Amino acid sequence: MNLNCNIIQDLLPLVVEDLASEDTVKFVNNHMDACSECNEEYMKLRDSNTSYKSTNKPETIPLQRIRRRLKNRNIYIGILSALIICLSLVIVLNIATKPIPLSYTEAIESTKVEDEKLYIKFNPIVSNYSIVSYGSNHDIMAWKTNISNFFGMGDPKNTVINIDNENLTIVNYISQADEPDKLLYGKVDYDGQITLPRLATNYYLLAITSVFIIAMFLYLLFKNTNKLKNVLKIVIIFTLSYILGHISIFGGSGATHHIIRDLCFVITASILFFSIIILLVYKKHFRDQNQ
Structure with a gap:
């Protein structure tokens, strides 16, 4: 076995595992056309699909497995x-x-009753609000967020609630903060309650x-x-x-x-x-x- 055969047989595992470049494959194939010993070694490796083992070196780890x-x-x-x-x-x-609850004084700019409707105008600090209705009772909550507060994204908002005097409409602002809830419209027997989270x-x-x-x-x-x-x-x-x-x-x-x-x-x-x-x-x- 000459020097060229040693080089070729070192390259055979790469060729068998399809890791060699086109030029290397062509070089190896040209050599094997004229070398039966290297061709036999190639066939053996291809059939068993194992890595080439040198008689003087420990078993090498397949490069394909390393790549995987x-x-x-x-x-x-x-x-x-x-x-x-x-x-x-x-x-x-x-x-x-995250919603940051606002008190009545922070959230509400003004309210007015007109044509059996309650008009509510929010301050610009309010980023959003919700109205929870059950029967003729309406609970309003408003809040801001860190992002709206930071970028000043709040804008004036208005809402309208229809008033049904026959069913004694009650509209409360739920403060959610240190202030007690605020009655915006109607009559209740209680006043000054605080809604806890x-x-x-x-x-x-x-x-x-x-x-x-x-x-x-x-x-x-x-x-x-x-x-x-x-x-x-x-x-x-x-x-x-x-x-x-x-x-x-x-x-x-x-x-x-x-x-x-x-x-x-x-x-x-x-x-x-x-x-x-x-x-x-x-x-x-x-x-x-x-x-």
Whole structure:
């Protein structure tokens, strides 16, 4: 075996695994046309689809497998990075658009009754408002957001409520702040009540935290039982994800005036936390499955 044969046989694994350039393949083929020994070695490698083994060197790692590992690692890093970016965007979006309740004096510029209609004009600071009606009672809430406050995106808003004197229409402004609620129209036996934010999300957090603690205890108790341990691990990750999602959206408080909106943010953040933790916990499994 001459020097050219040594070079050719070093290149054979690349040719067999389709990793060589066209010029290299042409060079190897030209040599094998005149060299039966190299051609025989090529046929052997092609049929067995194994890497070339040198008699004086340890077994080399197939380059195709290395390339596949690098590709899988890049996919893993890409997915993980995308999830972290999405989670960051959800948290930032929540902070930017989180409703900040306004008191009556902050929100209402003027009110007037005309032609059995109540006209309400809001201050420019108001970014949005809602009217919750039940029967002839109407509760009005208004708020601003950090993004509207920062960019001055608020604009004057007006609304009109029809007055039904036969059914004794009552219109309240729900202050949601330190000030008591304000009666805008009608007569009530009570006055000066304060509407507090809802704390329902704290009860959800308490329930999930209880499940997390129980799952942790059972995981330690049955750590030698693989099937049960794997199920408990998923439960732990799920509950931990919700706890992290709640904290990332509410911080240290679970008080909310917009429970559906806030729960949507919590659930979205929890799903992203769950996906990130799963990728981190099962990183080795993910890589092994794709080798």
